[in-house]
Amino acid sequence: MTPPQTDKIPVTVLTGYLGAGKTTLLNRILSERHGKRYAVIVNEFGEIGIDTELVVNADEEVFEMSNGCVCCTVRGDLVRIIDGLMRRKGKFDAIIVETTGLADPAPVAQTFFIDDQVGARTKLDAIVTVVDAKWLKDRLKDAPEAKNQIAFADVILINKTDLVTPREIDALESRIRGINPYARLHRTERARVDLKEVLDRNAFDLDRILHIEPNFLATDAQEHDRGHGQHGAAGHDHHHAHPRHEDDDLRHDHDEEIQSLSLTIEAPLDPDRFFPWIQDLVAKEGPNILRCKGILSFKDDPQRFVFQGVHMILEGDHQRPWRGDEKRDSRIVFIGRNLPKEAIRAGFASCVASVA
Amino acid sequence: MSKTGNLSAPSLADRVRTVDAGAVVVGAHFLGATPVFVLGEEAVLFLSAGGVRRIAIHSGAILASTADGARLVTGGDDGRLIAVAADGVHRVLARDGAGRWIDQVALGRGGAVAWSAGRVAHVLTAKSGERRFEAPSTVAGLAFAPKGFRLAVAHYNGATLWFPDAPGVPPEKLDWKGSHLAVSFSPDGRFLVTAMQEPTLHGWRLADRQPMRMSGYLTRVRSLSWTADGHFLATSGAERLVLWPFDGKAGPMGRAPRLISWGDTRIAMVACHPCRPVVAVGTVEGAIALVRIDDGAAIEARPAAASPVSALAWDGSGSQLAFGCENGEAGVVTL
Numbered sequence: 122m123t124p125p126q127t128d129k130i131p132v133t134v135l136t137g138y139l140g141a142g143k144t145t146l147l148n149r150i151l152s153e154r155h156g157k158r159y160a161v162i163v164n165e166f167g168e169i170g171i172d173t174e175l176v177v178n179a180d181e182e183v184f185e186m187s188n189g190c191v192c193c194t195v196r197g198d199l200v201r202i203i204d205g206l207m208r209r210k211g212k213f214d215a216i217i218v219e220t221t222g223l224a225d226p227a228p229v230a231q232t233f234f235i236d237d238q239v240g241a242r243t244k245l246d247a248i249v250t251v252v253d254a255k256w257l258k259d260r261l262k263d264a265p266e267a268k269n270q271i272a273f274a275d276v277i278l279i280n281k282t283d284l285v286t287p288r289e290i291d292a293l294e295s296r297i298r299g300i301n302p303y304a305r306l307h308r309t310e311r312a313r314v315d316l317k318e319v320l321d322r323n324a325f326d327l328d329r330i331l332h333i334e335p336n337f338l339a340t341d342a343q344e345h346d347r348g349h350g351q352h353g354a355a356g357h358d359h360h361h362a363h364p365r366h367e368d369d370d371l372r373h374d375h376d377e378e379i380q381s382l383s384l385t386i387e388a389p390l391d392p393d394r395f396f397p398w399i400q401d402l403v404a405k406e407g408p409n410i411l412r413c414k415g416i417l418s419f420k421d422d423p424q425r426f427v428f429q430g431v432h433m434i435l436e437g438d439h440q441r442p443w444r445g446d447e448k449r450d451s452r453i454v455f456i457g458r459n460l461p462k463e464a465i466r467a468g469f470a471s472c473v474a475s476v477a
Numbered sequence: 478m479s480k481t482g483n484l485s486a487p488s489l490a491d492r493v494r495t496v497d498a499g500a501v502v503v504g505a506h507f508l509g510a511t512p513v514f515v516l517g518e519e520a521v522l523f524l525s526a527g528g529v530r531r532i533a534i535h536s537g538a539i540l541a542s543t544a545d546g547a548r549l550v551t552g553g554d555d556g557r558l559i560a561v562a563a564d565g566v567h568r569v570l571a572r573d574g575a576g577r578w579i580d581q582v583a584l585g586r587g588g589a590v591a592w593s594a595g596r597v598a599h600v601l602t603a604k605s606g607e608r609r610f611e612a613p614s615t616v617a618g619l620a621f622a623p624k625g626f627r628l629a630v631a632h633y634n635g636a637t638l639w640f641p642d643a644p645g646v647p648p649e650k651l652d653w654k655g656s657h658l659a660v661s662f663s664p665d666g667r668f669l670v671t672a673m674q675e676p677t678l679h680g681w682r683l684a685d686r687q688p689m690r691m692s693g694y695l696t697r698v699r700s701l702s703w704t705a706d707g708h709f710l711a712t713s714g715a716e717r718l719v720l721w722p723f724d725g726k727a728g729p730m731g732r733a734p735r736l737i738s739w740g741d742t743r744i745a746m747v748a749c750h751p752c753r754p755v756v757a758v759g760t761v762e763g764a765i766a767l768v769r770i771d772d773g774a775a776i777e778a779r780p781a782a783a784s785p786v787s788a789l790a791w792d793g794s795g796s797q798l799a800f801g802c803e804n805g806e807a808g809v810v811t812l
């Protein structure tokens with residue numbers, strides 16, 4: 122029996138390369154008056170300046186599963202620590218996991234999908250990555266972990282903006298967008314950010330996958346909604362539907378290694394074609410696919426189907442009926458390393474349902 | 478495949494005494510004939526004829542507990558190992574120097590106690606004092622062998638057999654890829670079984686280290702219990718009671734488990750009767766039943782309720798069954 126979603130303790134994961142400002146953000150979260158009590162899982166004691174009762178030291182033990190899949194990993198220490206913490210349920214409202222600067226966020230995220238007990242009692246809320254505005258450019262050259270942490274993030278804080286020029290920040294944002302156009306970006310000094318931008322994001326909640334749009338310029342005053350620039354579907358031939366290629370017109374730098382791919386198909390999909398395709402894709406490309414997400418319109422199905430994934434792990438469900446005022450199409454996004462874009466595009470196109 | 482248990486069988490509901498433990502129940506044990514419940518935080522509850530006695534023994538979460546009928550041993554997130562006697566008197570057996578969580582405990586014959594914090598497993602005996610063994614990764618399970626003074630330590634990528642009283646004998650590592658959590662010897666000492674991070678059991682026949690894999694579960698297996706005759710290993714983790722055959726030379730190798738349906742909800746806890754071929758099962762919906770292995774007949778002891786069964790244990794004679802639930806409901810069924 123899975124307890125209702127509302128009973129689950131939200132877990133926020135803080136990542137970021139060494140010195141980017143994770144601990145500053147953590148201390149800010151713990152010290153602000155928000156009436157919430159946090160259990161904190163850290164990798165090193167001593168840096169937390171706040172007297173919090175529930176601070177647990179983690180070992181960052183990354184365990185592979187025995188199925189031989191190298192990307193099916195969990196954080197064994199998290200399984201154990203969360204089990205222990207849940208014995209004190211009632212003493213805290215949320216959990217924050219601070220990872221080391223070199224940590225890969227994937228095993229942390231996968232723990233919530235792979236371990237049934239962790240998944241039944243807690244829910245991954247968001248991966249928040251803090252980057253150092255001055256040094257990120259160098260880290261992207263020499264530290265693959267830094268790139269991973271950006272690719273996985275739901276929220277990115279570009280911290281220490283006081284140490285660089287606005288032009289440098291713009292360039293950095295563009296670089297980050299090249300890796301991950303979907304995260305919310307915030308420019309901060311001393312990790313000063315409205316905490317509601319960091320906590321209670323529900324970024325992994327299938328029910329909250331409302332739309333999939335690049336989060337451009339989310340930090341800028343001239344933020345504009347790109348989602349409405351849809352091309353009309355008039356005259357579209359459903360027999361030969363081709364996914365639209367959207368990632369070319371984004372204003373960002375292309376990362377040479379990690380990129381995103383967003384595809385849209387207007388014709389309804391055949392679930393009997395889509396599921397085998399996506400399962401095969403993540404089975405083969407799982408190590409390279411960091412995250413994926415989708416909203417799908419299946420033929421003769423009045424419900425929206427939503428899914429998300431981390432490496433090879435997929436979860437999906439019917440979400441709600443399509444509304445009359447809603448554009449009914451299927452949209453998927455991938456963030457990954459050296460993605461075989463043409464093959465993915467062709468594969469997705471082959472999932473269109475035949476016209477009866 | 479056995480037949481479905483008969484839900485209209487006589488009920489034991491009028492033989493159940495329940496109490497509100499006030500916190501998640503993480504262990505149920507007997508000290509003599511007295512049921513003792515281990516709470517998720519701080520305390521144990523003694524349930525005697527006179528009433529409920531709450532004894533605070535830890536300053537935080539209680540992470541592990543085990544008992545041998547004479548004493549109860551617990552480990553906590555306060556880094557303490559506590560022994561509780563049948564009269565409720567308790568004392569600190571050990572403290573982790575760094576205050577790390579003590580999250581595995583085991584009791585052996587002759588008063589031997591084992592526990593672990595992080596990667597280090599410890600054994601304490603009256604005769605030879607404390608000894609320690611550092612595992613290659615965090616210790617996730619401990620079990621004493623039924624014969625000889627030997628401890629199995631479960632960890633990542635296998636389990637290690639450690640002979641604490643034979644410093645000259647190097648610990649023997651049994652390799653199998655993946656994260657091994659709970660660990661248990663068959664009562665005859667011929668097999669070692671681990672529950673893994675994935676919904677699978679792994680095992681080794683110790684005579685020749687032949688590995689075996691027992692799979693097909695819905696969820697991680699958290700509860701393992703051997704039948705009194707050692708012929709079966711009863712497990713949680715499926716919607717049916719799964720009994721792996723361990724009689725015969727090869728144990729479950731090449732054989733299917735016996736499956737007994739009871740209701741249609743996932744089994745959370747199992748506890749084999751200490752003398753008879755009967756298994757007590759507790760479901761994720763809080764129901765408890767006694768299932769007879771021979772014919773699959775089931776007697777309901779407690780109907781489904783709000784909260785998963787999280788602890789289940791027989792007394793030494795098999796006349797009382799103690800249970801606890803995640804929402805703090807606890808009780809005892811007297812047969």
